[in-house]
Amino acid sequence: MKVQEIATVISCERLADGIYSTVLRAPEIVKTALPGQFVCVYCDDKAHLLPRPISICDIDAAAGLLRLVYRVVGFGTDELAGKGEGATVRLLGPIGTGYEKVTEGSERPVRILFGGGIGIPPMLLLAKEWSKAGYEVHAVLGYRTNDLFLVKDFEGYATCHIATDDGTVGTHGTVLDALAAEGLLDAAGEGRTLFAACGPMPMLRGIAKLATEREIPAYISLEERMACGVGACLGCIVKSRDVDGHSHVHNKRICTEGPVFAVSELCI
Amino acid sequence: MNTSVNFAGVTLKNPVLTASGTFGSGMEYSEFVNLNRLGGVVTKGVAVTPWEGNPTPRVAETTGGMLNAIGLQNPGLDVFMSRDLPFLRKFDTKIVVNVCGHYEEEYVEAVARLADSCADLLEINISCPNVKEGGIAFGTNAAKIEEITRAVKRVARQPVIMKLSPNVTDITEMALAAQNGGADAVSLINTITGMKIDINRRTFALANKTGGLSGPAIKPVAVRMVYQVAQKVSIPILGMGGIACAEDAIEFLMAGATAVSVGTANFNNPRVTEEIVAGIETFMKNHAVDDINSLIGCVK
Numbered sequence: 072m073k074v075q076e077i078a079t080v081i082s083c084e085r086l087a088d089g090i091y092s093t094v095l096r097a098p099e100i101v102k103t104a105l106p107g108q109f110v111c112v113y114c115d116d117k118a119h120l121l122p123r124p125i126s127i128c129d130i131d132a133a134a135g136l137l138r139l140v141y142r143v144v145g146f147g148t149d150e151l152a153g154k155g156e157g158a159t160v161r162l163l164g165p166i167g168t169g170y171e172k173v174t175e176g177s178e179r180p181v182r183i184l185f186g187g188g189i190g191i192p193p194m195l196l197l198a199k200e201w202s203k204a205g206y207e208v209h210a211v212l213g214y215r216t217n218d219l220f221l222v223k224d225f226e227g228y229a230t231c232h233i234a235t236d237d238g239t240v241g242t243h244g245t246v247l248d249a250l251a252a253e254g255l256l257d258a259a260g261e262g263r264t265l266f267a268a269c270g271p272m273p274m275l276r277g278i279a280k281l282a283t284e285r286e287i288p289a290y291i292s293l294e295e296r297m298a299c300g301v302g303a304c305l306g307c308i309v310k311s312r313d314v315d316g317h318s319h320v321h322n323k324r325i326c327t328e329g330p331v332f333a334v335s336e337l338c339i
Numbered sequence: 340m341n342t343s344v345n346f347a348g349v350t351l352k353n354p355v356l357t358a359s360g361t362f363g364s365g366m367e368y369s370e371f372v373n374l375n376r377l378g379g380v381v382t383k384g385v386a387v388t389p390w391e392g393n394p395t396p397r398v399a400e401t402t403g404g405m406l407n408a409i410g411l412q413n414p415g416l417d418v419f420m421s422r423d424l425p426f427l428r429k430f431d432t433k434i435v436v437n438v439c440g441h442y443e444e445e446y447v448e449a450v451a452r453l454a455d456s457c458a459d460l461l462e463i464n465i466s467c468p469n470v471k472e473g474g475i476a477f478g479t480n481a482a483k484i485e486e487i488t489r490a491v492k493r494v495a496r497q498p499v500i501m502k503l504s505p506n507v508t509d510i511t512e513m514a515l516a517a518q519n520g521g522a523d524a525v526s527l528i529n530t531i532t533g534m535k536i537d538i539n540r541r542t543f544a545l546a547n548k549t550g551g552l553s554g555p556a557i558k559p560v561a562v563r564m565v566y567q568v569a570q571k572v573s574i575p576i577l578g579m580g581g582i583a584c585a586e587d588a589i590e591f592l593m594a595g596a597t598a599v600s601v602g603t604a605n606f607n608n609p610r611v612t613e614e615i616v617a618g619i620e621t622f623m624k625n626h627a628v629d630d631i632n633s634l635i636g637c638v639k
Contacts, residue, residue, distance in 0.1 A: 073370060075609065113607065118403045120554055120607045163609065296396040298405060298606045301370070303363035305383075305412045306398040319414040320391045327367075 073166055073301065074099045080158045081136060086220035089143050090189070091152040092128070093160075098135030100164045106197040107169025107292055107331040110137070111300040113161040114147050122163060122300050123147040124326070126269070126292065128192035129199070129224070137162075140192035140221065166300055167330050170197050170267060175288050181259040182206045184229065185246045185278055187213040187270025193292055195224055197267060202228040209255060213246040213270065246270070247277050261285045268292070272339070279334040289334040295325045302327035310338040340623055341630040342616075344378075346575050346598050347498035347523040349459050351378035351433055354631065355588060355616045358579050358602030359384055359437035359462060359502070360409065362612075364423035365430070371609035376616050379433035381600055382423060384464045386439050387449050389415040393469060399535050399544035404554025404581070405603060406533050408469040408547035411439050416452055424457055433459040435500070439467060443477075447490050454496040461497050462577075463487070466504030466529035468551045478504035478529070481516035488520025498523035500577055503568075505557075506532050510564045511571040518572045526577035526600065527568060528561045554603040555581040562594050569595025569636055583611065585618025595636040 078097035086092050100110060104127055111122030125148075129138040143152050154160060182201045186194040191212055202208045210229035212222065217239035225231050233241030234249035242249035246268075250256060256264065266289035268278045275291045282289035295307035308322035309332070315323045323329060323336065342353040356379040362368055365380045374380060392412025399406045413419070419436075427434045436458040440446040450461060465487060466478035477483045488501055501517035503510060505528035514525050530551025535544035561580025569576055578596025582588050583604040591599045604611045619631070628634060 075371070117555075119400060120403075120603060121398070121400045121405060122606070296398050298398045298407065298603075299361070299367070299609075300606075301367045301609060303367040303383075304361060304398070304407070304606065305392065305409050306395075306407065308392070308395060308397070308412070317414065318392075318412050319389045319418050320412065322391065322412060 072103055073163060075161065075163050076100050078137065078160045078162050080154050080156055080160065083152065083155055086140065087218040090140065090220050091143060092138060092140045093151060093154065095137045095139070095160060095162070096135055097137040097162055100162060101130045101132055101135050101137050104130050104137065104165040105169040105171050106200050107193060108165040108167050109330060110139070110162045110164030111166060112147060112151055113163070114150055116146070116150065119146050121298055124166070124294070124297050124300060126193035127165065127196060129196050142189040163300060167326055168328060169331050170290060172331060172333070173265070173290055175265050179263060179265040179288065180206055181209070181264045183209045183211060183250070183255060183259070183264055183266050185211045185213070185266065185268035185270065185274070187246055187274040188215070190268070190270030190292065191221055193269050194267070195221060198225055198229040207259070211246045211249050211255070213249070213274065214240070245277070246274060247281065256285070261287050266290070276339055279339060282334055290331055291334060292330045293325050293332060294330065297326055300326050311336055312338055340620065341632070342620065342623070344597050344632060344635070346577070347460065347500065349433055349498060351598055353378040353616050353619065354592060354598035355612060355619070356435065356577065356598055356600045357381050357605070357612060358600035359464065361602040361605050364419070365427055366423070368605065368609055372613050374430040374432050376613050377432045378598060379435050379459070380427055381435040381462055382427070382437055383413060384411050384437045384439035384467070385413045385416055385419045385449070386411070387416055387445050387452070389413065394546040396545055399550065401533070401535055401552065402556065404552050404556035405606070406535055406545060406550035406552055407530070408545045408550035410469050410547065411467055413439070416449060420456055428457045435460040435462050437462045437464050437502070439464040443487050443490055446487060447494055450491050451494040454494065458497055460500060461495060462500040462502050462526055463491055464502050466502050468504070468506060468530060468532045468549065469547055475504050475506060478513070479507050481512050484513055484516040485520040488517050488522045492521040500524040500526050502529055503527040504529050505560060505564055511567050514568040514572050518574050522574060524575045524577060525568065525572065526579065528557070528564050528580045531557055531560065553581065555583055557581050558587060562590055565591055565596050566594040582615070583607070585615045585622055588615050588619060589622055589634060592631070592634045593636070593638045597635055
C-alpha cells in the first residue's frame with residue numbers, strides 16, 4: 072500500500088565518492104516495505120517536479136527507519152545528500168513489485184545476488200531476508216575501483232565476492248568474471264541456484280544470458296526514467312515477452328509490475 | 340456557494356478535471372484521490388486498437404516542467420470499454436474520454452463505438468506531438484481540423500471537445516475551425532514541442548528526440564492562448580497547461596476557461612487535484628464569491 076509520508080532525516084553520510092547513505096524515519100512506508108521495492112523522493116525545489124525513484128537499501132521495522140543509499144547524479148540526489156539530521160523529505164512508497172514475486176523456495180537453496188555499482192544497495196535487504204529464511208546467500212559486488220561501499224553491511228548475511236573494473240580489489244573485471252573466477256556456480260550446482268541482480272543493463276543482460284543458458288531462475292531489478300511512480304503515465308516501460316495486463320501490448324510498467332522481473336518475462 | 344459549471348451542456352460539480360495522459364483512467368490515482376470530489380476525469384487517449392507507444396526513455400525533467408514522448412500507448416477500445424469505463428462509472432464524476440487515431444476514419448470509428456457508452460463527453464486529440472500520424476499532423480491545419488470535427492460530430496452522441504495544439508502561429512484560427520466544424524467545446528493547450536540533450540551521453544534525453552513540454556513552465560503561454568481563444572469563439576474552453584494549485588486554476592477561469600484540467604502536477608503530488616478543488620472553495624469564501632461562474636472570463 073503506497074502512502075505519502077513526510078520523513079525525517081536521522082543521519083546522512085558519504086560512503087564513497089558520490090555515494091551517500093540517508094537514514095529516514097518513515098514508519099508508515101516501512102510498515103509494508105519489501106526487498107526490491109523503491110520509494111519516490113520529491114524535491115523541495117518547486118522547479119524540479121518529478122519524483123526520484125530510489126531503491127530501498129534497508130529497513131529497521133521496529134524503529135520505523137528506512138535507509139536509502141544512492142549516487143548523486145543530479146539536482147534531486149544532490150538536494151537529498153545535502154539534508155542533515157532533522158531535515159524533512161517528502162516520500163511516496165513503498166512502490167512496485169519486489170522480490171516477493173520469486174516463486175522458488177528450498178529447492179533453490181543457493182541464492183547468488185549480483186550488485187553492480189549503484190545496483191548494490193537493494194541487494195542488502197534481500198540478502199538479510201534470504202539469509203534469515205535459511206538460504207545460502209552469496210553477494211557478488213561489482214565496483215569501478217577500490218572505493219568500496221556497503222561490503223561490511225553484507226557481512227553476516229552473505230558471503231561477499233568482489234569484482235573491480237580496475238582490478239584493485241578482488242577479481243579484475245565484472246561480477247560475472249568474479250562468479251567464474253571463484254567457481255561459485257560449479258560449487259553450488261546450477262540446479263540448486265537462483266540469481267538476483269541489480270545494476271547496469273549490460274551486466275543484467277550478461278546475467279540473463281548465463282541464466283537462460285544454464286536454466287537458472289533469475290530475477291532482475293530495473294531502472295528507468297519515471298514521471299508518476301504509480302503506474303498511470305506509462306513512462307517507465309520495459310518490453311515484455313507476453314502481452315501486459317495494463318495496455319495489452321508488450322510493455323510492462325517498471326513502477327508497477329516491476330521493478331523486479333523474472334528474466335523469462337522480458338525481452339532485454 | 341455554487342462551484343458547478345455548465346460545460347457544453349454537461350453539469351460539472353466543479354471545474355476541476357484531470358488532463359489526459361497524466362491520470363490513466365483514474366484507477367491508479369484513486370488510491371490517493373477521492374474521485375467523487377472531481378468535476379471530471381479525462382482519460383488517457385484511447386484508439387480503436389492497442390498502441391505500443393514509443394521506445395524509452397519516454398520522459399525527462401526540465402526546469403519547471405517535463406518533456407514526454409509516451410506515444411499514446413493504450414489498450415484499445417475493447418479493454419477500455421470493458422474495464423476502465425465501468426470502473427469510472429462507479430464514481431460521482433463526469434467521464435471525458437480522450438480519443439486518438441492515426442487517420443480520420445479511426446477517430447470516427449472510435450467515436451461511433453463510444454456513442455452508446457457511459458462517457459459524458461469526448462475529447463478528440465488532434466494535437467499529440469509524439470506520433471507520426473494523426474495527432475499534431477491534423478492539429479496544425481485549420482482546414483483539416485474543421486473537416487475532422489465535422490466527421491466526428493456526424494457520429495458522436497456526446498458533446499465533442501477538440502483538443503488544440505499550441506504549436507501553431509495563431510491558435511484562434513484553429514479554435515474557430517473547430518467551432519465551424521460543429522465542435523461543442525475546445526480544450527487547450529496540449530504540450531509544446533521541445534527537446535533536451537543529455538550532454539554527458541551526447542545524445543537526446545528522449546528516445547523520440549523531441550517531446551511535449553508540460554508543467555508550470557508553459558502556464559503563461561497557456562493562459563495567453565486561453566484568453567485569445569475566449570475572445571474569438573462562443574463555445575466553452577477547457578483550459579490547461581501547468582496548473583499546479585488553486586490560484587493557477589482561477590487564473591485560467593478568469594482568462595475565459597469554463598473548466599480546467601490538471602496534468603503534470605499529479606506527478607509531483609498525487610493528491611493535487613483534490614487539493615485544488617478545496618483551494619478554489621477557500622478562495623471563493625475569502626473573496627466572497629457566491630458563484631464560480633462570475634469568475635469565468637471576468638478579465639477582459
